[in-house]
Amino acid sequence: MTAEVNSAPAREIVLVVEDEVLVRYVISDYLRECGYKVIEASSADEAFQVLQKASIRVAVIFSNVQLPGAIDGFALAKWVRANHSEAGVILAGTVSRAADAAAELCEKGPMLSRPYEPQAVADRIKRLLAERKRT
Amino acid sequence: MTQESSTSLHPEHDSVATVLVVDDEVLLRLSIADRLRDEGFSVIEAANADEAIGVLQTTIPVHVVLTDVTMPGRTDGIGLARFIEAHGPDTKVILTSGTLVAAPPGCRLDGFFLKPYDPSSIVRFIRSLLQDARPLRRLRDDC
Numbered sequence: 001m002t003a004e005v006n007s008a009p010a011r012e013i014v015l016v017v018e019d020e021v022l023v024r025y026v027i028s029d030y031l032r033e034c035g036y037k038v039i040e041a042s043s044a045d046e047a048f049q050v051l052q053k054a055s056i057r058v059a060v061i062f063s064n065v066q067l068p069g070a071i072d073g074f075a076l077a078k079w080v081r082a083n084h085s086e087a088g089v090i091l092a093g094t095v096s097r098a099a100d101a102a103a104e105l106c107e108k109g110p111m112l113s114r115p116y117e118p119q120a121v122a123d124r125i126k127r128l129l130a131e132r133k134r135t
Numbered sequence: 136m137t138q139e140s141s142t143s144l145h146p147e148h149d150s151v152a153t154v155l156v157v158d159d160e161v162l163l164r165l166s167i168a169d170r171l172r173d174e175g176f177s178v179i180e181a182a183n184a185d186e187a188i189g190v191l192q193t194t195i196p197v198h199v200v201l202t203d204v205t206m207p208g209r210t211d212g213i214g215l216a217r218f219i220e221a222h223g224p225d226t227k228v229i230l231t232s233g234t235l236v237a238a239p240p241g242c243r244l245d246g247f248f249l250k251p252y253d254p255s256s257i258v259r260f261i262r263s264l265l266q267d268a269r270p271l272r273r274l275r276d277d278c
Contacts, residue, residue, distance in 0.1 A: 021186040022193065025179050032172075039165055042182035046161040053162065 014125060015050055015087075017041045017063035017076065027062070030118035031125070044071035051084055058087045059132075060125050065093030065111065088128045092116055152265050153177040153195065157187040157202035157215065158231075163250075167201070170254040176261070184210035188218055197226050199261050203250075204232040216242035227264045229257070 014036045018024035021042070028038045039056070041047040044067050050056055061080055065073035077089045091111035112120060154176045158164040161182070168178045179197070181187040183206045191197060200219060204212035213236075216228045220243035229246040230236060238244045246260055 021179075021181055021189055025190070028180075040168075040180045041161055042186070046182065049161050050165070 011035065011037045012059040012129060013037045013039060013057060015039045015041060015047060015058045015061045015063075017044065017047045017061060017067065017073070019043060019064065019066075019068050023064075027118055027121060031062075031122060034122050036125070043067055043069050044073075044076045045069060047076055048079070051080070051087075058084070060088045060090065060128060062090045062092070062121060062125065064114075065091050088132060090121070090124050090128065092121070151175065151177045152198040152261075153179065154199045154201055154261060155179045155181060155187055155190055155197045157181045157184060157200060157206070157212065159183055159203065159206045167254055167257060170258065171261075174258050183208040184212060184215040184218075187215055191219065191223055191226070197223070198265060199227045199229065201229045201231065201257065201261070204230050204236050213238065213242060216244055219243040227261075229260065229264075 014031050016024055016028050016031070016038055018027070018040075019042050024040055024042065028040050031038045039050055039058070041050055044063075047061065047063070051058060051061075061076070063073040063076055067073055067076070071079075073091050073093065077091060080087055080089050092114050093111055094114050112124065154171050156164055156168045156171070156178055158167075159182055164180055164182070168180050171178045179190055179195070181190060184202070185208050187200065187202065188210065191200075200215065202212040202215050206212060210218070212230055212232070216230065216238065219226050219228050220241055224243065226243070227245040228243040229248065230238065230244060231248045231250055231252060233250045235249065236247070238247075245264055248257060248260075
């Protein structure tokens, strides 16, 4: 898998929150090839630990909607909005009921449908970061 | 990236050694995984032994498993080492733990590091393990 189109000039940090190890591995490796520094979290709890570390400045959180445990991707996105508004959130999932919630929580349109193409994720991250730099 | 040539397991095939890092402490896992990537290894992160077994059951060749002993879930690091002994004997296993652990019989065990460990020591040890490694059989071929 190559990532020629989505080269990122800076080592911005993307936090990938995904409980399926192979899905997490594939998208994380792809985003690393795009030039991002990627942190992998297997649950919302792990994501919180990363986000609460002051020395780690996460630019984008890319999270599955459905996660094990009490906190799903929507709840994680709400927490990020309240506590780390500097970070953008992109959600991915197959939950159709949540279109409104996703539109509210994701900053660039509705959430990505699973399964997704890694390039689509990289494109969405790139657009989100560009948008944030303009504002 | 340093000593790239020594990281390659079989330079004639231009293959990079893959290390599966298994730890339920996300910040610790991140730290050692990033260090290994900086050193030129291909790294897969697993948050527990069940995830690690899921990776080992694919055709992804894993040369070294660096795993914590104490982890939540159905299987701990010892159980993972047992699985590898039974199903992937060419994969090297390094255990890490906050306390000294005696590995029971039936476990694959190539090294042990007491936590907190020095990442440089882990890198050196993995390189030494891989120097005389044989070409890796893929786990799925053995099933």
